[in-house]
Amino acid sequence: MSEPGRHEWPLFEVFVRAKRGLNHVHVGSLRAADHDMALHHARDLYTRRNEGVSIWVVRSDDVVASAPAEKESFFEPSGDKIYRHPTHYTIPGSVPHI
Amino acid sequence: MTMEAELSDDERTFHRTIERDQRVEPRDWMPEGYRKTMIRQIAQHAHSEIIGMQPEGEWITRAPSLRRKAILLAKVQDEAGHGLYLYSAAETLGADRADLTRRLIEGRQKYSSIFNYPTLSFADVGVIGWLVDGAAICNQVPLCRSSYGPYGRAMIRICKEESFHQRQGYELLMTMMGGTTQQREMVQDAVTRWWWPSLMMFGPPDDRSPNSAQSMAWKIKRHSNDELRQRFVDMTVPQAEALGVTLPDPALTWNAGRGHYDFGEPDWSELTRVISGDGPCNALRIARRRQADEEGAWVREAAAAHAAKRQHAHREEAA
Ligand SMILES: [Fe+2]
Numbered sequence: 062m063s064e065p066g067r068h069e070w071p072l073f074e075v076f077v078r079a080k081r082g083l084n085h086v087h088v089g090s091l092r093a094a095d096h097d098m099a100l101h102h103a104r105d106l107y108t109r110r111n112e113g114v115s116i117w118v119v120r121s122d123d124v125v126a127s128a129p130a131e132k133e134s135f136f137e138p139s140g141d142k143i144y145r146h147p148t149h150y151t152i153p154g155s156v157p158h159i
Numbered sequence: 160m161t162m163e164a165e166l167s168d169d170e171r172t173f174h175r176t177i178e179r180d181q182r183v184e185p186r187d188w189m190p191e192g193y194r195k196t197m198i199r200q201i202a203q204h205a206h207s208e209i210i211g212m213q214p215e216g217e218w219i220t221r222a223p224s225l226r227r228k229a230i231l232l233a234k235v236q237d238e239a240g241h242g243l244y245l246y247s248a249a250e251t252l253g254a255d256r257a258d259l260t261r262r263l264i265e266g267r268q269k270y271s272s273i274f275n276y277p278t279l280s281f282a283d284v285g286v287i288g289w290l291v292d293g294a295a296i297c298n299q300v301p302l303c304r305s306s307y308g309p310y311g312r313a314m315i316r317i318c319k320e321e322s323f324h325q326r327q328g329y330e331l332l333m334t335m336m337g338g339t340t341q342q343r344e345m346v347q348d349a350v351t352r353w354w355w356p357s358l359m360m361f362g363p364p365d366d367r368s369p370n371s372a373q374s375m376a377w378k379i380k381r382h383s384n385d386e387l388r389q390r391f392v393d394m395t396v397p398q399a400e401a402l403g404v405t406l407p408d409p410a411l412t413w414n415a416g417r418g419h420y421d422f423g424e425p426d427w428s429e430l431t432r433v434i435s436g437d438g439p440c441n442a443l444r445i446a447r448r449r450q451a452d453e454e455g456a457w458v459r460e461a462a463a464a465h466a467a468k469r470q471h472a473h474r475e476e477a478a
Pocket residue numbers: 208237238241317321
């Protein structure tokens with residue numbers, strides 16, 4: 062905050078749904094005074110060529126993220142649960158459609 | 160192996176990510192040098208897009224037809240977009256775009272030397288699209304695989320849009336070449352002026368590019384300056400022939416042995432001069448950027464005040 066008045070536009074993360082049937086996907090960020098302006102800027106910045114049919118904007122400081130340093134303790138417990146995968150189960154080849 | 164043992168876990172993870180051609184992402188640990196280099200490169204790139212709006216922007220009100228005006232407006236708007244994608248990528252590294260703008264205006268960060276040349280006629284608009292955007296594409300396509308995730312993703316978006324820039328420029332030139340003798344002379348004159356500065360866009364020759372080796376090791380950069388320059392020349396010569404213009408280099412000849420075009424040496428002292436601030440338009444470009452920043456200040460402040468007021472009213476209502 063070295064120059065007053067400069068920093069009052071917060072950062073927003075932008076998510077775009079490319080077409081019906083797809084999830085919104087994170088495309089980048091932008092600065093705007095408020096949510097309405099963020100939506101308009103996102104429209105101009107990230108969908109100049111029909112890249113989207115719907116936009117979400119979220120204040121960046123409202124995003125809670127997992128820490129890369131805790132990646133192991135956070136994600137690895139799912140690694141040893143092989144029974145969560147369909148290939149864990151042996152079914153005779155003679156049984157159809159399974 | 161002894162080196163390996165001295166590395167911290169963080170460093171090992173970082174090097175493994177690079178080695179396996181995976182991407183480094185914003186919250187990952189990274190060496191300070193990598194972060195600094197990345198911020199510098201992305202900021203410099205963002206500044207180039209933003210300053211790059213000026214030479215062509217000057218022709219928007221003087222475009223010869225509504226169609227050309229609409230195209231040029233869209234192209235210049237894209238360049239603004241490219242700048243913003245890149246500032247967004249820089250912010251993921253902890254940089255702050257207002258601060259980066261300040262550094263640009265104060266001359267503490269650089270932008271591509273090419274935008275310090277003037278646009279003297281409407282043919283320059285076509286030549287910039289063809290040669291300058293063409294050279295930018297050569298530089299940028301490999302950057303889509305740059306090791307820093309947000310930078311690579313921004314580059315993918317940018318590259319998709321650059322193709323329109325190059326094609327509209329080439330089409331404009333083809334139209335002019337089919338016109339009067341005077342129009343053809345305008346095109347040739349613009350080509351003659353922009354050719355060497357375009358070759359300089361790839362940076363100094365490899366033996367005089369001190370930071371390149373580290374950037375290659377970190378996979379920020381994938382090809383050397385000279386490799387990319389050669390690729391650009393090889394792509395461009397047949398396009399110049401199809402257009403019917405002469406590239407201003409007597410040394411330019413096909414070398415069957417190498418399978419590449421040989422070409423002359425750009426005047427590197429000119430590049431040094433223009434980079435260090437002594438190009439034809441450096442002062443003008445920065446003054447214009449500063450003016451836009453200062454004249455926009457009240458708008459930014461008013462919008463922030465309006466947003467604060469609305470939020471306040473909203474809170475009162477809720478209470
Ligand atoms: Fe661009």
